Amino acid sequence: MSYELIGISVLWLFLYGYLIVASIDFGAGFFAFYARLTKQDHLINRLISRYLSPVWEITNVFFVFFYIGIVGFFPDTAYYYGSALLVPGSIAIVLLAIRGSFYAFENYGSKNNIVYLFLYGATGLLIPASLSVALTLAEGGFILKQGDVVSLDYWALFTNPLSWSIVGLAIVSVLFISGTFLTFYASRAEDESALKLMRGYALFWSTPTIVLALTAFIYLGQHNERHFQNMMDLWWLLALSVAFFMIAMWILYNGRRYGLAFICIMLQFFCAFFAYGIGQYPYILDPYITIQSSATSPSMGFALVVVFIGGLCLLIPSLILVFKLFLFDADYVKGKK
């Protein structure tokens, strides 16, 4: 396998990782805020902050990691996406900045500040919306190129149903993934009231997730025939995705083995996300950047792959340690440590 293919596969895997951990994080912020508004915060706040406090920084790194990786393996992406995304990208930076710092201000500094919590919760939904613009952009048709000047065609972007359905899908899947994970976390903590509340949220957000996923798929078919056809050829991956969704729903509804339900949802998104990614091959930005045309020099590609493997040898044990200490340590989850 050529190094650029290894590069894009690993990066896609990382983006998937970010999708999961960030969804949990973003959704948790929103639920914490929503629960405060509806005066149910006593039920879940402690649970949420016990999970998030040790890991919020890690979530952020996943994102920077993906971003630096793609610019490193495919420097042309920096030029096209960088030029076009100056405004939406900067909005995302501002939102990420507000969110990250206000989380720390609220959690380690002045507790119970409703303004801080609001900023934290609201940005959690706006960030996926602003980041999903990059995915829409990749479908092509939203970039204006005049000579050497690349810019974003805002009119095309804002009037296209595809971009809105992707934004909608990003938001509801955040709430769905997060709701399921926190249900699982509550069940581990043996916290009945939190479990009940979170299970309700998870079940509620499942329907819009699947509806918007289908909507986005249909609009994709109208916007980018090639990508749609490629995904149809991977029909079995999409079918698997739907199957995992159904299993997860069934388990959630029956109310047992929430860990398994969460794993099914992870697999559901894994299949869909990879069907989407493989279908886009060989383009990174249709039609300007393909994986082959934009790849960095072989020596850099090789160095990056080497560092990557070395880095993973360092990271995976550390992540396992974090999970052991904070996620799978029953006493910690229950709040005894």
Next chain:
Amino acid sequence: MEIDTVLWSRLVTGLTLGFHVIFATLGVGIPLMIAIAEWMGIRKKDQHYILMAKRWSRGFVISVAVGVVTGTAISLQLALVWPNFMKLAGNVIALPLFMEVFAFFFEAIFLGIYLYTWDRFKNPYIHWLLTIPIVAGAGMSAVFITTVNGFMNAPGGFVMEAGQFIAVNPVQAMLNTATFSKVFHVLSSAYLTGAALLAGIAAFAMLRKGVSAYHKKGLNLMMAVVLLFSLLNTLAGDVSAKFLAEHQPEKLAAAEWHFETERGADLVLLGWLNAEHEIIGALHLPKILSFLAFGDFNAEVTGLNEFPIDERPPLLVHYLFDSMAGIGFTLLMISSLYFVLLFWKKRNELNKWMLRIIALCAPLAFLAVEMGWFYAELGRQPWIIRGYMRVEEAATSSPSVRILFFVFLLLYIVLGTICVLVLRRLFNNNPAELEMEKWLKEQPEPPSEKGGPLS
């Protein structure tokens, strides 16, 4: 119009980096201080030092949050504001950028563990061991990102052909001629600044509420670190000057207003320039510049006139250089004086004036870091990659960048203000002495007993 977007691009980046460097310096410097304090506490079985480590890490995590988000901002802005730069240089600098993220990832993981495991291990040294990956991760991310800056100053590890970098050697690009002096200077100044800040806070607390055992121990410990690292930092500055003289003479010449190439060049302190570029009112130290640059009082130092006018850095950098170096020497003198007074029994090292000066040193140290970075960056103008790409070729062409400057300005004002307010509330409402008392009461066993709970 095009010049305009370039200027705004520079302002946006300068603003973000100027704000980020405060928190980045804290991020590199403070973990070492926390590690030293906790180690002292375990070693001496002195709960004061353990409390010190706890309180510092509590404040540290808030500054880390701001450091993380502004760091994310600058990493994204690299491509958003300088797309042409990333397209060209991305081929050569991707490796250190990538490694920087790894180092940061590593630090983030262990910082999370460190903060939430104060009372989980029987053996206190196990918890202390967690500081090692934090200190190493913070230091390494500074090292890697500094190599990128080194590359922009002294590019190497590639062949330029038809406007593209080919035959790239990523490792050679990382280990460029600027890397060693830069990394040395960045690390030593970060540790120096971290220690100066904590010493300043201890001095400030004693000025307000009188001398206490907790703050006195903190001050002694941190002043020792200040002394050590200001010595190393002076050495690092000297290494940097020698690097500049050899590889980037226009930067050194601009800092010293050294126009004519000559032997036995003077070092110029302060002063100003008249319309004919003559230096007025400055203090000249004969032949010192030659010595600083080459270790030889009669060495020849290249003057600014050797360079074409459109490749000369702005002459303003002279003041930045003087302030940075001046503050560096001040810190060295103050910390030496502190220990002279401490060991000279007849004198009180904790007199009001000494404490005031030490408290003042904390903001001065940060000022010096800012001045040093602005000198390093402005001194590289007009190049973004020295000798290969000019700043105006690299910037974005989007006029929106002007508005973004104000958006980010507002963001940093808000973040900076709230960060200070939160930190003040965190420590003012909970003074160290009170926390110590409360803590000792909660302790079920005597705290010095071996293997006893530490929190």
